[in-house]
Amino acid sequence: MKKTVVLGASPKPIRYSYAAVQQLSGKGHEVVPVGIKEGEIEGIAIQLGQPEVEAVDTVTLYLNPKRQEAYYDYILGLKPKRIIFNPGTENLALIQRAKDEGIEVEVGCTLVMLSVGTY
Template sequence: MKKTVVLGASPKPIRYSYAAVQQLTSKGHEAVPIGVKDGEIDGIEIIKGTPDVEDVHTITLYLSPPRQAQYYDYIFSLNPKRLIFNPGTENLDLIQLAKDKGVDVEVGCTLVMLSVGNY
């Protein structure tokens, strides 16, 4: 299954990033939640900062465009094959950078993709 970094993960159960981690793991994917607040999601610790993560297939974004800029170098250092822009995270500059680097870009909802089986 695909290792997915959930960038912008929140320890609050009402957040979509929280649900994404839950759904990814329930579907057999390895989720790596990275956020700015301490906490956990169903026993998976939210990692703060910019940790080294190997074999990343997908990064799914839950950060608004202004908050993404500080992560550009980090995102590409993980060598993802795919970058998902969830609703509200669309960023034309980052989309173009990703395409220029050969990263597949999807603008869509991770939760919907998982629920309909096209993740």
């Protein structure tokens, strides 16, 4: 089972990060939502801070580039196979650092990728 960290997860149902957690879980992916507000998404607790997560396949970002800066070392330290930069999260500095570490980078929408089967 592929493990995905949803960074920028929100307990608000109107947020795309919420929908991403729902859909990833619904399609059988192990999901670790990480955010700044306590809460849960369909019974999955949102982790706060920078929790240790092992065997990460994908980090999908829902943080704007400025907010990502505090997480650079955390994201890269998870050693994911890929990072998905959802619309509005594109960040050339982090993209370059990820590529330098051999991490696959995708600029796209997790929800669209799931709906068309390219996730």
